[in-house]
Amino acid sequence: MYLDKKIADSIYYVGVNDRQKELFENYLPLPYGVSYNSYLIVDEKVVLIDTVDVAFADLFFRQADAVLQGRAIDYLVVDHMEPDHAGAIGLLTQRYPNIKIVGNKNTFDFLKGYFAVNPENLVEVADGGTLNIGQRTLSFHTAPMVHWPEVMVTYEPSEQILFSADAFGTFGALNGSFRDNELDLTPFWSDMRRYYACIVGKYGPQVQKAIQKLSGLPLRTVCPTHGPVWSSHFSEVLARYDQWSKYETETGLVIAYGSMYGNTQLMAEAIARGAVDSGLHHIVMHNVSKSDASYILSDIFQYKGLIIGAPTYMNGIYPLVASLLHKIEERGIKNRIFGCFGGHTWADAAVKRLNTFAETMKWENVGAVANLRGFSTETECYNLGKAVAEKLLA
Ligand SMILES: Cc1cc2nc3c(=O)[nH]c(=O)nc-3n(C[C@H](O)[C@H](O)[C@H](O)COP(=O)(O)O)c2cc1C
């Protein structure tokens, strides 16, 4: 069956949907699946931009063959060496032993480690370097740490297409079309924030650098390695990536807590009530034992307010909350209005840890409530919720 793969004149989508994998990078849930996008440019030379996860190599080659009708691939451009894109390089070079591989110095350092490639087939490009393929000349622009050090993006000037690697990507498989204007984008917007928060959220300054650097290129279409091909909605995607990479937020509050026997949870309920009574209506509550951390991080990237609670556990903080704190620290999340709470029976460690955490993050800590042996701290909690909400609404 012929499936329409055309993006522009002689440029084709040859990616695949992964609807099987439970966890991306073996820890991030994929409720809507994910796509590994790859693209073909058919000019005097045939150029493939990135490959796919090796598990999908067979389907991928069939897609490419359907477009190529017997022509060989002359060049592979490796924009990113992570195995969700580079995974099929070994099989590709077996199929096309003379294929030239285009990358930068970092790309080739990585590539030579993971694949047996013929050094004579490597075409090294510098930042801003070009490659003529017939009617077109592609240019390459490094975007280090979006999301690995070797990442570059590839620009095709005649159609003004940017092949953007992981930048502007999102989780979510493509339901019937790769074109943004043919898809229901509703599930993509929230999964895009979760993708951003978990995959590139640590590298906000580098994403900002890449956005500035690419701002000079006229763009009609942006082809990332995951999710829809953006044309009609690219400005919305760019605005979101710009906002998140500046750690800019909306007015709202995340309350994330751990609780074994319900005491800490009761504190969380009182905090939420206080926040609502102050007029704050965007409140998300997460029980860390139930919500996957990727969803909590995604909401933390959205909202300016964050209140975290945990019981003291074996002289430390409840382990699932410890793990959440680690994930937040790793991402260097800036500029939050914070509060904390927790319970203990003989000596508090959790609230101490949460106060230290706020200092490390250089956040404004509005208040802490430590509950001893379940004695009611409802009023203190309610007031903490109110105080944080008032700051957020000020
Ligand atoms: C396995 C376990 C370990 C605990 N370790 C400590 C501790 O080291 N120090 C302390 O003061 N309380 C400790 N506690 C008591 C809890 O921190 C306290 O009861 C807290 O209010 C429980 O909150 P929760 O009902 O939200 O789970 C421990 C409780 C459990 C179940």
Ligand SMILES: [Fe+2]
């Ligand atoms: Fe990646």
Ligand SMILES: [Fe+2]
């Ligand atoms: Fe990726």
